[in-house]
Amino acid sequence: MIQHNGGGIVLQVDIKSSKPIYKQIMDQIKEGVVKGVFQPGDKLPSVRELSTMLTINPNTVSKAYQELEREGAIETRRGRGTFIVENYKPQADPDRLGQLNDLLKKVVVEAYYLGLSKKELKQMLADLYAKLGGARL
Amino acid sequence: MIQHNGGGIVLQVDIKSSKPIYKQIMDQIKEGVVKGVFQPGDKLPSVRELSTMLTINPNTVSKAYQELEREGAIETRRGRGTFIVENYKPQADPDRLGQLNDLLKKVVVEAYYLGLSKKELKQMLADLYAKLGGARL
DNA sequence: TCACGTGTACCATACCGCCTAGTACGCATG
DNA sequence: CATGCGTACTAGGCGGTATGGTACACGTGA
Structure with a gap:
């Protein structure tokens, strides 16, 4: 490391x-x-x-x-x-959006196999938002 | 394919x-x-x-x-x-849990770069749950 | 002008994961 | 015992990743 x-x-x-x-x-x-x-x-x-x-x-x-x-x-x-980059303008790229959906699907499937409930996963997501982007997101 | x-x-x-x-x-x-x-x-x-x-x-x-x-x-x-497998028993594997967290973090970062709001991402997650496991999850 | 720092473009090489091909073995079923 | 099954092993090809080295184009500042 x-x-x-x-x-x-x-x-x-x-x-x-x-x-x-x-x-x-x-x-x-x-x-x-x-x-x-x-x-x-x-x-x-x-x-x-x-x-x-x-x-x-x-x-x-x-x-x-x-x-x-x-x-x-x-x-x-x-x-x-x-x-x-300054003033980053996000573009609604369909490909990347599909990849994001696949990634999130994988998260849901993995969560199931780890025994995480829907509620627990949503909490995990909320925690990440809190930890990552206090002001930005 | x-x-x-x-x-x-x-x-x-x-x-x-x-x-x-x-x-x-x-x-x-x-x-x-x-x-x-x-x-x-x-x-x-x-x-x-x-x-x-x-x-x-x-x-x-x-x-x-x-x-x-x-x-x-x-x-x-x-x-x-x-x-x-029948009667699958999920085990709280710390490694896999950490990997899941990393995966979800990547989702959040990607969502930011695609211009998706927190609300939109949560909706995407809800849609996936609805689509994948109507009864199971 | 000129030295310097910058990103960029090559080429050759090496390593490793993935996939294929082929063969063979151990086990359970009927 | 024949069949179907998962498994193990060896050999080789292929592509992505990373390294090492060299060279070029451009902008900055002395």
């Missing part, structure tokens, strides 16, 4: 996880935005800097940044760096 | 999907149990039969069945076949 704390931001990567490193970075940045840890316009660590901090390859960081930009979450300015 | 319909059960597999085939089988069987399409004690297709129907390798089906048995969802009886 390698950690990076530069200027208040905290990113950590688990090399041993089955989840790809570039996806770990993506998820943490998006979660950080929701939490408010990353503010619109904030500068992210440079590709080389973050790769050094996490002792991973620059290409891996670059891949994470490219995917995030493709999703519209961040933007890159050549020669300047990578930044959290 | 290959489909199998034997005795009322319907399983389909998308070879081109990035999701592993054995996981597709696992998810569909678990979803089928929640829906009630599969009843406790029901016999699943044999490894060879299902592999033939889906035109995939028997080992792939076997892997799906083994994982499902490890999760306690199904049980195999040597020489007889594979069956949906």
Whole structure:
């Protein structure tokens, strides 16, 4: 578990996880935005800097940044760096909406197999909203 | 998209999907149990039969069945076949509970990036419960 | 102007999960 | 004993992921 704390931001990567490193970075940045840890316009660590901090390859960081930009979450300015997008406009993408529905369906099925009632799952969801986005959501 | 319909059960597999085939089988069987399409004690297709129907390798089906048995969802009886477990007793597995929480967290973050409000997500969850387990959940 | 930091684009290599193919074994049923 | 069943094992191919290295294009600031 390698950690990076530069200027208040905290990113950590688990090399041993089955989840790809570039996806770990993506998820943490998006979660950080929701939490408010990353503010619109904030500068992210440079590709080389973050790769050094996490002792991973620059290409891996670059891949994470490219995917995030493709999703519209961040933007890159050549020669300047990578930044959290300002005034993010969500678009009702049918594909991503379907994926979200599938993901949520999986949650419901898993909850059943863990013995969680509908009420308990709703509570879990409420707790997450409280924990993640006090003001934002 | 290959489909199998034997005795009322319907399983389909998308070879081109990035999701592993054995996981597709696992998810569909678990979803089928929640829906009630599969009843406790029901016999699943044999490894060879299902592999033939889906035109995939028997080992792939076997892997799906083994994982499902490890999760306690199904049980195999040597020489007889594979069956949906009767009287399934959910166990409060802390690991799986943590994974469920992570999955739900991802849902919340994705929902934010799709512009879905907390209310809309809760509605989506309610719809899924209605669609999946009318009586069971 | 020029050095520097930035993201980007290649290429080659290695590793690992997934899937296939084939063969063989142990067990329960009829 | 023949059949159907799950299981185990080996070998190989394929694609995604990550690494290592090099090179290029662009914007900034001295």
